[in-house]
Amino acid sequence: MWHHDILSTIGKTPLIRLNRVTSHLRATVLAKVEYFNPGNSVKDRIALKMVEDAEKKGILKPGGTIIECTSGNTGMGLALVAAVKGYRCIFTITDKQSKEKIDILKAIGAEVIICPTNVPPEDPQSYYSVARRLSQEIPNSFFPFQYDNLSNTQAHYETTGPEIWEQTEGKVTHFVAGMGTCGTICGTSRYLKHQNPKIKTIGIDTEGSLLKKYIETGEIDMSEVGPYLLEGIGEDFIPANLDVSVIDYVIKVSDKDAALMARKLARLEGLFVGWSCGAAVHGALEYARSLSANDIVVVLLPDHGSRYLAKIYNDTWMQDHNFLEQESLSTAEDVIRSKNGKNRLLYVTKKDSLTHAISLMRENSISQLPVIENGQIVGSVNESRLLNMLIDDPSLKDCSVEQAMEDPFPFVLPTTRIDVISKMITSETPAVIVQNPDHTYDIITKSDLINILIH
Numbered sequence: 001m002w003h004h005d006i007l008s009t010i011g012k013t014p015l016i017r018l019n020r021v022t023s024h025l026r027a028t029v030l031a032k033v034e035y036f037n038p039g040n041s042v043k044d045r046i047a048l049k050m051v052e053d054a055e056k057k058g059i060l061k062p063g064g065t066i067i068e069c070t071s072g073n074t075g076m077g078l079a080l081v082a083a084v085k086g087y088r089c090i091f092t093i094t095d096k097q098s099k100e101k102i103d104i105l106k107a108i109g110a111e112v113i114i115c116p117t118n119v120p121p122e123d124p125q126s127y128y129s130v131a132r133r134l135s136q137e138i139p140n141s142f143f144p145f146q147y148d149n150l151s152n153t154q155a156h157y158e159t160t161g162p163e164i165w166e167q168t169e170g171k172v173t174h175f176v177a178g179m180g181t182c183g184t185i186c187g188t189s190r191y192l193k194h195q196n197p198k199i200k201t202i203g204i205d206t207e208g209s210l211l212k213k214y215i216e217t218g219e220i221d222m223s224e225v226g227p228y229l230l231e232g233i234g235e236d237f238i239p240a241n242l243d244v245s246v247i248d249y250v251i252k253v254s255d256k257d258a259a260l261m262a263r264k265l266a267r268l269e270g271l272f273v274g275w276s277c278g279a280a281v282h283g284a285l286e287y288a289r290s291l292s293a294n295d296i297v298v299v300l301l302p303d304h305g306s307r308y309l310a311k312i313y314n315d316t317w318m319q320d321h322n323f324l325e326q327e328s329l330s331t332a333e334d335v336i337r338s339k340n341g342k343n344r345l346l347y348v349t350k351k352d353s354l355t356h357a358i359s360l361m362r363e364n365s366i367s368q369l370p371v372i373e374n375g376q377i378v379g380s381v382n383e384s385r386l387l388n389m390l391i392d393d394p395s396l397k398d399c400s401v402e403q404a405m406e407d408p409f410p411f412v413l414p415t416t417r418i419d420v421i422s423k424m425i426t427s428e429t430p431a432v433i434v435q436n437p438d439h440t441y442d443i444i445t446k447s448d449l450i451n452i453l454i455h
């Protein structure tokens, strides 16, 4: 089976379970990963829909020019559509957007005009006004204006919503998405609520945006508007695609929390995603704390991390913005301290019975123990291995730990950084031992690590 052209590969993006960043939650959290689209973002969906609807309405004719104001991703989608259909592209973009985004647009043949970020939308220099003016000056041009173009919402009603419903077999209970034009959240939410009105939709907003207050109160409060660094979400005016009736709750996420979560998704889930994806997951995990094991949360991740290499994935840039202190400086010592005294090292000796080891783990709801002999760590036992042994041969229950123990957990120092420790802890090695200068030991498990990462 082959595709007629790159455009027919848009959509049908995967739904991927988040595991390590969610191990403290009961609910299941699934990520709808939109960087699998050919333009590496969710905006490919609306780009195709807005162009096809304009062609149907005769607004866009062959050889025409597409002019749009974009944070980069919609431009990328439109540039792909234009490349295949033979249209010229002119994009206005604000100077806060990453260099990577601007270079990619030029690479696909688009003309790019950079406009100042911190001017009001109605200012003649704003990237909205420049695009509108050009579309009035250039004949046979089409100005999609994604913010008010309802094909934006419709694209998600026709594709993103149905995909999520089908991929979760209708079991989705909560949908979480960042809000810029609001097309993604409103189109998807409207479709899902038409299937099951009990589904709850959570919008992710930024500091310096007026969307949360407007959705909660109906008030357009310009005092809410201020500078922020996050790209793609947050607004300083109300887009026509915003339908407050399909949004149940809004969470604001800071530039820093979004950046730190995006980095965690790369390091703990292998998902190399964009900045606003970090915001969406940070908000989703916050909301999911109160949910039950029956809940299935779908969080939409709009784009790819490669567009933010010079920013959130650059340690110097992160430190320059004071976004990095927590993550990079945390050490084994910090993890032990964060356990607030709940770190009395439990252990067994070689002579203890397997039954004793298992009940000690059960009583303390832990799933591994070090084996200590004359003050020295000589081995380890873990619950799943012991249980498998006992299932194979129940008579082993009175055997000594010595007969079932495995190698000691790896040793680290109190000063070992947590990003180093996080690479050592795996499904085979569920813990590490901290060797203290006073010859005592502490233990750090997977859940200890995640606790310090999320708090």
Ligand SMILES: Cc1ncc(COP(=O)(O)O)c(C=O)c1O
Binding pocket: 071, 073, 074, 178, 179, 180, 181, 182, 183, 184, 185, 231, 232, 233, 274, 276, 277, 302, 303
């Ligand atoms: C990176 C990124 N995240 C989130 C969004 C928000 O999506 P929507 O405009 O559908 O609300 C955008 C929109 O431009 C974006 O570029």
